[in-house]
Amino acid sequence: MSLRFSAPSRRESVAGAIAEPATPFHLVQVLSDLWRLVIRSNAPQLKTRLGIALALTVIGKALGVVAPLLLGAAVNRLAKGHDAAAGFALAFAGLAVGWAVIRMLAAIAPQARDAIFTPLAQAAQQTAATETFAHALTLSMDFHQTKRTGSLSRVIDRGARSIDFLLRTLVFNLAPTALELAMAAIVLAKAYDWRFAATAVLTVTVYGVLTFAISDWRIGHRRALNEADSEAAGRAVDALMNYETVKTFGAEARAAATYDQALSGYSKASVQANTSLALLNGVQAVVMNIGLGIMAVLAGMEAMAGRMGPGDVTAAILILISLYAPLNILGFAYREIRQSFIDMEAMLDLTRQKPDVADAPDAIDLPGALDRRGGDIVFKGVSFRHDARSEGLSDVSFQIAPGTTTALVGPSGAGKTTLVRLALRLIDPQAGQVMLDGVDLKQLKVAALRRAVALVPQDVALFNDSLRANIAFARPELTDDAIWAAAEAAELGNFIRGLPDGMATRVGERGLKLSGGERQRVGIARALLADPRVLILDEATSALDSRTEQAIQATLRRARQGRTTLVVAHRLSTIADADEILVLKVGRVVERGTHQALIALDGEYASLWRKQTRKTSAN
Numbered sequence: 001m002s003l004r005f006s007a008p009s010r011r012e013s014v015a016g017a018i019a020e021p022a023t024p025f026h027l028v029q030v031l032s033d034l035w036r037l038v039i040r041s042n043a044p045q046l047k048t049r050l051g052i053a054l055a056l057t058v059i060g061k062a063l064g065v066v067a068p069l070l071l072g073a074a075v076n077r078l079a080k081g082h083d084a085a086a087g088f089a090l091a092f093a094g095l096a097v098g099w100a101v102i103r104m105l106a107a108i109a110p111q112a113r114d115a116i117f118t119p120l121a122q123a124a125q126q127t128a129a130t131e132t133f134a135h136a137l138t139l140s141m142d143f144h145q146t147k148r149t150g151s152l153s154r155v156i157d158r159g160a161r162s163i164d165f166l167l168r169t170l171v172f173n174l175a176p177t178a179l180e181l182a183m184a185a186i187v188l189a190k191a192y193d194w195r196f197a198a199t200a201v202l203t204v205t206v207y208g209v210l211t212f213a214i215s216d217w218r219i220g221h222r223r224a225l226n227e228a229d230s231e232a233a234g235r236a237v238d239a240l241m242n243y244e245t246v247k248t249f250g251a252e253a254r255a256a257a258t259y260d261q262a263l264s265g266y267s268k269a270s271v272q273a274n275t276s277l278a279l280l281n282g283v284q285a286v287v288m289n290i291g292l293g294i295m296a297v298l299a300g301m302e303a304m305a306g307r308m309g310p311g312d313v314t315a316a317i318l319i320l321i322s323l324y325a326p327l328n329i330l331g332f333a334y335r336e337i338r339q340s341f342i343d344m345e346a347m348l349d350l351t352r353q354k355p356d357v358a359d360a361p362d363a364i365d366l367p368g369a370l371d372r373r374g375g376d377i378v379f380k381g382v383s384f385r386h387d388a389r390s391e392g393l394s395d396v397s398f399q400i401a402p403g404t405t406t407a408l409v410g411p412s413g414a415g416k417t418t419l420v421r422l423a424l425r426l427i428d429p430q431a432g433q434v435m436l437d438g439v440d441l442k443q444l445k446v447a448a449l450r451r452a453v454a455l456v457p458q459d460v461a462l463f464n465d466s467l468r469a470n471i472a473f474a475r476p477e478l479t480d481d482a483i484w485a486a487a488e489a490a491e492l493g494n495f496i497r498g499l500p501d502g503m504a505t506r507v508g509e510r511g512l513k514l515s516g517g518e519r520q521r522v523g524i525a526r527a528l529l530a531d532p533r534v535l536i537l538d539e540a541t542s543a544l545d546s547r548t549e550q551a552i553q554a555t556l557r558r559a560r561q562g563r564t565t566l567v568v569a570h571r572l573s574t575i576a577d578a579d580e581i582l583v584l585k586v587g588r589v590v591e592r593g594t595h596q597a598l599i600a601l602d603g604e605y606a607s608l609w610r611k612q613t614r615k616t617s618a619n
């Protein structure tokens with residue numbers, strides 16, 4: 001019955017920040033969730049290991065209860081006879097050695113169980129984390145735009161850890177302790193009398209209730225401590241990240257003073273949390289020892305009355321002490337268990353969320369190209385409005401014939417990017433239909449659609465990896481030659497050759513070590529490498545200077561050859577050669593036609609064109 005906590009039980013680490021649980025315990029729910037996670041993990045020898053682990057737990061507890069009886073019997077022998085007969089010594093030695101051996105077995109059983117069960121716990125943890133991670137990636141755009149990335153990965157991380165923790169503390173420590181209490185009560189009542197059993201049950205119950213009550217009260221202190229801690233850390237990080245501002249305004253002393261203030265808040269909260277912890281430990285000690293005292297007096301009186309031997313006094317007290325051992329962690333574990341419940345449920349809630357965009361049960365693969373390389377895009381009366389917005393796209397209809405280029409122009413916020421997302425089925429329209437090669441996107445396998453379409457987004461975000469990995473993201477199996485060709489086509493060749501690490505250069509988080517223009521060119525190279533049926537460029541060259549843009553436009557023109565292309569453009573000169581130009585305004589197509597036709601129409605497009613050409617000639 002050893003404590004198996006690496007974390008100190010008498011002092012608490014701030015790292016395990018806690019939140020006030022919103023929902024009460026659903027013990028049964030949590031246990032059945034845990035059970036299902038273990039079963040689903042498909043670990044090798046799952047059933048055998050699980051069976052042995054449960055058996056070892058029960059055996060360990062039972063031996064722990066029985067062991068003191070042997071010692072008691074041994075001591076009784078000692079008290080009875082003082083003659084040094086060989087038989088007497090042998091009987092005493094046998095019982096004492098038996099006691100030691102059983103105690104040893106009782107202590108080894110949980111260790112053996114841990115060794116046997118650990119692979120299962122790890123497998124359950126891994127399965128749950130992977131499943132949640134994969135599921136989170138399938139969730140809608142809206143979900144990902146609303147959530148905080150850090151908190152999502154924390155939900156997964158903590159949820160997975162909580163599985164291990166709950167299995168170790170709840171399933172293999174506290175639940176067996178309840179079993180041990182029941183067995184001890186039976187043994188005490190049978191071997192001695194019911195008052196012994198009542199004392200044990202009562203002490204443990206009072207101990208548990210007081211521990212829960214004080215721990216609940218302490219949650220406020222813990223929260224204050226955690227808040228003070230993140231406040232101090234936040235202040236420090238904020239000042240360190242903004243060191244340039246701090247330095248240039250000579251505010252070092254002020255920043256240090258703010259930090260100091262935050263730290264003094266932490267000290268205060270820390271004192272409170274530690275004092276209340278001391279109170280909890282004190283109360284626990286009082287209850288435990290009162291229980292021991294009662295047990296000792298009871299047993300002593302029985303012994304004096306001759307109903308019990310002196311060894312039985314020892315045995316009764318030992319049984320109670322061994323019941324206490326696992327309770328030691330209760331105060332510390334109670335909070336963590338509560339938190340683990342919440343963490344695990346948060347993770348499972350995530351896996352229960354349904355993605356907005358998912359394959360229909362009868363989804364099909366993209367049929368072979370009808371015409372040339374295919375890529376016939378049709379928007380039919382499409383309307384879409386974001387939640388919490390009063391306006392959106394309304395009744396947008398157009399067709400992009402295979403191999404042609406359609407340009408989308410219009411003021412910022414008109415809905416161009418929204419339309420691009422509809423074409424990629426990152427969102428589904430509320431009315432109307434989007435079709436690719438004659439198939440409604442909702443009928444198409446999402447993976448097939450995304451393989452057929454490549455996007456260069458407005459803001460290209462990169463993985464914190466090498467340039468090579470970022471360019472080759474769409475098709476990591478391609479050779480270096482192909483990757484280099486795409487890089488050259490995106491006008492990245494000279495840039496990459498100029499880097500000391502070349503293609504192996506790491507681009508930093510979200511690609512922040514590259515300039516906006518360089519990121520965009522990586523995005524273009526990535527899309528070119530994907531060699532898709534449909535190419536979508538969402539203001540793909542807006543961050544480039546005009547010389548680079550011209551060079552890339554030549555590449556893009558080549559890439560567009562014979563490929564269905566949807567171009568969202570800010571600079572009209574780059575799309576003047578498009579087969580059709582749609583002018584979008586507040587979610588509606590207000591003009592459409594070729595450049596010539598729209599100029600002749602002398603409407604929105606023509607006035608925009610005049611403004612831009614005047615500006616460039618003035619520059």
Ligand code: ADP
Pocket residue numbers: 142145386387388389411412413414415416417418419
């Ligand atoms: P643009 O034509 O500049 O590409 P967008 O399609 O990005 O315009 O946006 C159209 C409108 O929809 C804007 O008013 C924008 O604020 C809004 N919008 C875009 N994304 C969201 C979102 N996830 N939730 C709510 N509103 C959004």
Ligand code: MG
Pocket residue numbers: 416417418458538
């Ligand atoms: Mg946009």
